[in-house]
Amino acid sequence: MSAPETGTDDLAVRVAAWIAADPDPASRDELRGLTDDELAQRFSSPLTFGTAGLRGPLQAGPSGMNEAVVLRTTAGLARRLTDRCLGGGTVVVGRDARHGSESFAHAAAEVLAAAGFRVALLPRPLPTPVVAFAVRHLGAVAGVQVTASHNPPHDNGYKVYVDGGAQLISPADREIEAAIAQAGPANAIPRTPVDPAGEDLVERYLDRVAALPHGTDRGIRIALTALHGVGGATAVAALRRAGFSDIHTVAGQFDPDPDFPTVAFPNPEEPGATDALLALAERVGADVAIALDPDADRCAVGIPGPHGWRMLTGDETGALLGDHVLAVAPAGSLVATTVVSSRLLEALAAARGARYVQTLTGFKHLVRAGDGLVYAYEEALGHCVDPDAVRDKDGISAAVLVCDLAAGLMARDRSLADLLDDHAVEFGVHATGQVSRRFDRIEERAAVMDAVRRRPPSTLAGMAVESEDLAVRRDRLRTDAVVLGGARAGESVRMVLRPSGTEPKLKAYMEAVVPVADRAALAGARARAERLLAELRTAVPWE
Missing domain, CATH: 3.30.310 (TATA-Binding Protein)
Incomplete structure (x- = not known):
């Protein structure tokens, strides 16, 4: 995402050209205040596409997330889509509640609209899975979610979905980077104002998630934290629409807060991140605890035990959900996990008459595991329980199915811990x-x-x-x-x-x-x- 290459220009010339083209006065002032060494660092390693897009620190210049980078990235994305005869199609644009996310999402939407695309700009900060759902639901040619998931507060990112709703993979990422290099100055990229869409896409997503439970039992008490992210309201709405009414939330972590003030690192995998959740679960006598990461695409599960509450590993939850999904899936359905995850799902699939595939890490690989995919997970708390609707990890739909499973077990005087024991005895x-x-x-x-x-x-x-x-x-x-x-x-x-x-x-x-x-x-x-x-x-x- 560097300034246009000239081959012989020195650092000062490249910096001056970038500043002249940066539409954000705060970013221009930031660059003007840096030392030569700091500028050399900012301009030596531009952001490149990694896990389905960009992710980096909020800072001016080509190595950070800022408005100029977002404008040029979106111009590159628009060029790549047009070159693939997808011009004029629909692109979904969403965002989380991190610093800069609102302005970045509007900038992306405006560039796409000016390039001739129909833009569905989601109305407010929403979970990443809503964008993945909307791409498939609308038959969109692409989707963009401005998010840095569970990164520290000073980061942001730009996640890209392709047609079909799966994450971007190579060589598309390299093709977009090549198009970005031809995008020209940020302030010369055309922009057209875009009005946000209404709530219809959110409602359709909630309807789909609420229809996932297999059973009719709802008599459990749920403790939930959103870790200051955007998943709280959507998760509670999904659970209530699915019939769960006894929901208790960690009040101090429920509303979005881009500074994540109560956690050292906003990732439910990190030590201490779920302490407030487990304390709430103990205090209210919950039956299951749910922690979402800040963009709500990951779901961590806590259960009570003889020595107090504990969080399950991603592999434990993966086996529980895999078995639950296969209980109603057609014979020969496909499940998948990654080379670094447990081998338990493979054994479970064989015993349940299902097929199993192992992939590289990341849901950009998992959701492409093969035909008939009904469930995929990775040990880092990611679960895809409804790939026909969301071709990515989705913490909210996973939470609804975990609660469905826990409620059905409780109605038979059993628990998630009992089911884990069953798996251990069987496999x-x-x-x-x-x-x-x-x-x-x-x-x-x-x-x-x-x-x-x-x-x-x-x-x-x-x-x-x-x-x-x-x-x-x-x-x-x-x-x-x-x-x-x-x-x-x-x-x-x-x-x-x-x-x-x-x-x-x-x-x-x-x-x-x-x-x-x-x-x-x-x-x-x-x-x-x-x-x-x-x-x-x-x-x-x-x-």
């Missing part, structure tokens, strides 16, 4: 964990991966293991990752090592599987699995 304990390490330099991260490839460990947790380098595959699982796995006497361990796609980190995803003879042996099997996980943690290559 063995599948205990999962993750550790990561941040690196100051990309070269250090690459050196660790290279060392693992050249000298993979021969044993893990006392088991002989084999390694597979996914970087040498020639199919859709080709990626920068190494899989280590071994088994002995019915037990197995697995570790996947991969660089993060969004941070300068290496991640290790671990799983230990221990068979369970009967319910009486369950506690011992779980303890054994946790010991194996502890051994795996000590064997992570960078520890």
Whole structure:
């Protein structure tokens, strides 16, 4: 997203050209106040398309999220759509409630309208899944959601959906980047005012989500937090429309607040982020707790237990929802998860007469797993429970189905914890964990991966293991990752090592599987699995 390339211009000339074309006076003043070193940093690494779009800090210049970047990005998107004979089609534009989101969404809508597209600009800050739904519902050629999901408060982003409602994937991202390079100065990009749409698309989304439950039982008490994001009102409306009335919310986290004042990091995966939710659940005697991330595309679930409330892992919730969806799905339906997620869904699918596919991480891959897809999840709290309507992770529809499952179990004097026990007895304990390490330099991260490839460990947790380098595959699982796995006497361990796609980190995803003879042996099997996980943690290559 840099200024137009001239080949020989020095930094001062490029900065001056950018400032002259920046339509935001605050951004112009910000750049004028920077040192030469700061300007060199701002102009050395322009934002590029990552997970379905852009994400970065709110700052002036080509390396940040700002109005000029949004204008040029949207001009590139419009050019790419027009070049693919999609000009004049409908594009949905939505936003969350982060700093800058409202002005960025209007800027994107105005550029698209001036380029001849029909623009459905959503009326207010709304969850990301509403945009994904609207793209499919309207048969739109694309969708844009201005959001940085669960990133820190100083970030924002620009997420792109293509026709069909799935996230953008390569080579479309590179094609858009090429079009952006030809977009010209930001202040020369035509803009046409756009009036926001009404509430109809939101109502259609709520109707669809409310129709998802399988059962008729609604007698549960729900605790819910929106973590200062945009999901609170929509989630409560969806739950009420589905028939759930006993809903208690974390009041101090319910309304959107772009500063996320009560959490260190607005991600329900992070330690401490759900403390207020679990305290509320305990105080009101809830049966299930739901945490949404700030744009409500992720759903975390909490349950009570003998030692108090705890949050389920994404893999635990994935198995619960996968089984629930398959209970009413046609025989031979497809479920999918990723190379770093638990293998429990694969075993469950085989037992339920379903097909299973493993993909690379990210819902841009999961929703393209194949025909007949009825459910997909990834361990990072993402669940797609209704791919015919929303081809992306959707925390609100997942929350409705979790509550449907919990209510049906409660009506039979059972619980989500009981169902987890059932899975462990039927398929063995599948205990999962993750550790990561941040690196100051990309070269250090690459050196660790290279060392693992050249000298993979021969044993893990006392088991002989084999390694597979996914970087040498020639199919859709080709990626920068190494899989280590071994088994002995019915037990197995697995570790996947991969660089993060969004941070300068290496991640290790671990799983230990221990068979369970009967319910009486369950506690011992779980303890054994946790010991194996502890051994795996000590064997992570960078520890």
